[in-house]
Amino acid sequence: xxxxxxxxxxxxxxxxxxxxxxxxxxxxxxxxxxxxxxxxxxxxxxxxxxxxxxxxxxxxxxxxxxxxxxxxxxxxxxxxxxxxxxxxxxxxxxxxxxxxxx
Amino acid sequence: xxxxxxxxxxxxxxxxxxxxxxxxxxxxxxxxxxxxxxxxxxxxxxxxxxxxxxxxxxxxxxxxxxxxxxxxxxxxxxxxxxxxxxxxxxxxxxxxxxxxxxxxxxxxxxxxxxxxxxxxxxxxxxxxxxxxxxxxxxxxxxxxxxxxxxxxxxxxxxxxxxxxxxxxxxxxxxxxxxxxxxxxxxxxxxxxxxxxxxxxxxxxxxxxxxxxxxxxxxxxxxxxxxxxxxxxxxxxxxxxxxxxxxxxxxxxxxxxxxxxxxxxxxxxxxxxxxxxxxxxxxxxxxxxxxxxxxxxxxxxxxxxxxxxxxxxxxxxxxxxxxxxxxxxxxxxxxxxxxxxxxxxxxxxxxxxxxxxxxxxxxxxxxxxxxxxxxxxxxxxxxxxxxxxxxxxxxxxxxxxxxxxxxxxxxxxxxxxx
Numbered sequence: 001x002x003x004x005x006x007x008x009x010x011x012x013x014x015x016x017x018x019x020x021x022x023x024x025x026x027x028x029x030x031x032x033x034x035x036x037x038x039x040x041x042x043x044x045x046x047x048x049x050x051x052x053x054x055x056x057x058x059x060x061x062x063x064x065x066x067x068x069x070x071x072x073x074x075x076x077x078x079x080x081x082x083x084x085x086x087x088x089x090x091x092x093x094x095x096x097x098x099x100x101x102x
Numbered sequence: 103x104x105x106x107x108x109x110x111x112x113x114x115x116x117x118x119x120x121x122x123x124x125x126x127x128x129x130x131x132x133x134x135x136x137x138x139x140x141x142x143x144x145x146x147x148x149x150x151x152x153x154x155x156x157x158x159x160x161x162x163x164x165x166x167x168x169x170x171x172x173x174x175x176x177x178x179x180x181x182x183x184x185x186x187x188x189x190x191x192x193x194x195x196x197x198x199x200x201x202x203x204x205x206x207x208x209x210x211x212x213x214x215x216x217x218x219x220x221x222x223x224x225x226x227x228x229x230x231x232x233x234x235x236x237x238x239x240x241x242x243x244x245x246x247x248x249x250x251x252x253x254x255x256x257x258x259x260x261x262x263x264x265x266x267x268x269x270x271x272x273x274x275x276x277x278x279x280x281x282x283x284x285x286x287x288x289x290x291x292x293x294x295x296x297x298x299x300x301x302x303x304x305x306x307x308x309x310x311x312x313x314x315x316x317x318x319x320x321x322x323x324x325x326x327x328x329x330x331x332x333x334x335x336x337x338x339x340x341x342x343x344x345x346x347x348x349x350x351x352x353x354x355x356x357x358x359x360x361x362x363x364x365x366x367x368x369x370x371x372x373x374x375x376x377x378x379x380x381x382x383x384x385x386x387x388x389x390x391x392x393x394x395x396x397x398x399x400x401x402x403x404x405x406x407x408x409x410x411x412x413x414x415x416x417x418x419x420x421x422x423x424x425x426x427x428x429x430x431x432x433x434x435x436x437x438x439x440x441x442x443x444x445x446x447x448x449x450x451x452x453x454x455x456x457x458x459x460x461x462x463x464x465x466x467x468x469x470x471x472x473x474x475x476x477x478x479x480x481x482x483x484x485x486x487x488x489x490x491x492x493x494x495x496x497x498x499x500x501x502x503x504x505x506x507x508x509x510x511x512x513x514x515x516x517x518x519x
Contacts, residue, residue: 031171038116038401040146040164042153043479044429044438045401066436069479073486 002094006050008033009102023098024048024085034100041085046070048084049077053097060087060096076101107132109415110195110203112185112353113211114138115147117382117404119166121209124412126175134177135203137195141182142236143169148401150239151265152431156272161236188357190375207415210354210365210373210380211408214347214399219257223319227326230319230341233266242270245340252276255328255338257316259286261430263344264299267308268432270342278336279303280314280328282345292449294462295474299432306433347399349384362386364397369421370414371407379415381407390423391489392442392471402427425489427482434458438482441472441489454478455503461485468494468514480507488512 006014006027018026027035027048036047043066052060063071063082071077084098109125111118114136122134138144144166146154154164172179184198188208195203216232224230229245231238246252252275256263259281267277279286285296303310311334318329319341326338349364360366360374364386371379371387382404386397406424413420430437435458446464453460461481464472469492473485487509488495494514499505505512 029165029168031168031174036405038405039429040149042149042429042431042436044436066479069483072480072483 002089002091002096004089004093005095005097006032006035006100007097008100018089021089022085023050023087023089023093024083026089027084027100032100034102035084037085039085043067043070043083043086046073046083049074049101050082050084050098051078051101052080052082053099054080056096059093074101104129104416105131107206108204109134109207109209110205111136111209111211112138112195113213113350113382113384114140114144114179114181115211115213115382115404116144116166116401117213117408118209118211119144120405121211121381121408121412122177123167123171123175124409125415126177128412128416128418130412130416132206134175135180135205136172136177137180137183137185137197137203139182139184140235140237143179143181145236147234148429150236151233151262152269155233155239155242155266155269164236185353188353188378190357190359190378193377206377208378209411210359210378210384211382211404212350212353213383214349216343217346217348218343219316219345221257221316221319223321224343226321227319227341228321228324229339230326230343232343233262234347242266242340242342246270246273246275249339251339253338254278254340254342255280255326255336256342256344257328258344258346259283259310259312260289260344260346261287263342264303265430265432266342266344267303267310268306270340271306271308272433275340277308278338279308279310280316280330280336281310281312282315284313286310286312290443291474292443292446292462292464294449294451298476302433302435347383349397351384354380354384362395366395367407369410369423371411371422372414379411381411387422389426389442390421391425396426396442398426400426400428425486427486434477436477436479438475438479439472440475440482440486441470443472443474446471450497450501452481452501453503463495463500465497470495484509484512 024037028037038047039045067083071081145164186196186198254275254277256279271277287296315331317331320327328336354365365380367385367387383399410422428439443464450463459477461475475481496514
């Protein structure tokens with residue numbers, strides 16, 4: 001079980017718990033504003049962009065090559081950006097804070 | 103202003119559902135009522151022929167939104183309900199069960215349905231399915247599980263047919279694709295891409311036969327034989343039909359709304375009736391970038407038109423102006439496409455000197471129209487930027503894999519005055 005904390009662009013804080021699946025699925029299942037996942041989770045649409053809190057970046061690790069490439073479509077991307085359909089829920093994520101990109 | 107009003111949406115798939123949430127987000131205070139004949143909670147369609155088909159997931163693993171989020175946004179979801187007709191002047195929707203639903207604004211998001219070609223014997227074929235709904239996938243999975251030999255014939259070498267071929271091959275099927283044209287994907291890609299995908303399927307053990315016009319299906323004791331006009335015959339335990347779609351325009355036609363290769367809409371996704379909008383696969387709409395009317399079958403268009411219609415209904419000044427993009431996953435190949443290649447005069451191929459990684463660039467003279475990127479998200483992203491900006495590409499640098507793939511490196515130094 002991992003607790004994952006989303007902070008939306010309206011500064012709403014949403015704490016969710018999960019054991020499996022992707023972080024995007026968790027967000028969509030719970031209606032986290034700003035995480036759309038239009039492609040269903042195959043890294044094709046870049047609509048599940050989050051900024052990992054810098055102090056928690058070790059929990060998620062960096063974006064993969066395809067994620068980094070897709071993130072270049074978003075001017076708002078930085079070194080802490082991830083597409084959260086590519087983050088699998090695990091114990092390692094417990095307590096991670098994710099800021100939903102605009 | 104909108105608090106006592108009702109917005110009714112016919113069709114609860116990608117366009118309709120995204121519209122409903124976008125409308126609420128844009129400030130609509132009245133009621134929102136979604137209707138769909140499909141009894142399943144609204145789900146993602148693109149994975150149906152891809153990862154979903156090969157998984158054993160139930161459709162609730164593939165939902166567009168969780169059930170509770172509809173309640174949270176006060177969106178009324180009416181599933182398994184068929185709409186009979188639109189009474190335009192009275193602004194009433196008539197359901198097939200006899201109920202009437204009044205609307206102030208109506209959104210038609212009826213999408214499309216598979217085209218079932220008039221092939222002799224098709225109606226009595228065994229285990230013959232299209233692939234567009236969750237139920238279709240369930241039927242295919244069941245038939246596949248109960249088939250001993252798992253011989254699958256797929257009629258149609260478009261994206262649906264090819265993705266389904268790859269998925270059923272992965273599940274252990276003996277798969278043959280029959281394409282009527284001389285090459286697969288003929289309508290949407292250059293011959294280079296058709297050749298590539300033909301080889302990809304052959305390498306993975308799927309037979310792809312072109313110039314195969316299926317004229318008859320004979321079925322005896324549950325075993326089909328699919329016959330082509332050149333005399334060839336293919337035995338099949340399961341037949342998948344993927345030869346394109348027909349737009350669901352019937353409601354609009356009956357209501358007297360303007361139709362032209364789909365439901366014709368303006369830049370606000372509004373039909374010829376100012377209180378009725380149409381979004382998604384069912385629309386014939388203007389694309390400002392390509393300066394022509396088009397009809398698209400895509401998630402991108404469904405989502406973008408949904409946003410435009412929602413904003414427009416809430417009084418914002420918006421215009422639809424987006425670049426089409428698509429994707430397809432087959433075996434270990436991720437194909438990402440941006441733009442529309444129709445009308446191209448030449449193509450350039452950039453090979454990355456890595457297996458299964460390249461991109462095909464469609465030009466009309468010096469204008470980049472579209473790119474197909476194979477396992478190459480960077481090419482997809484760079485292409486998107488160039489198509490949007492209209493900046494000229496140095497073609498020599500583009501095809502030189504030693505030039506790092508960055509927009510700045512590919513800019514043409516010679517500016518045309």
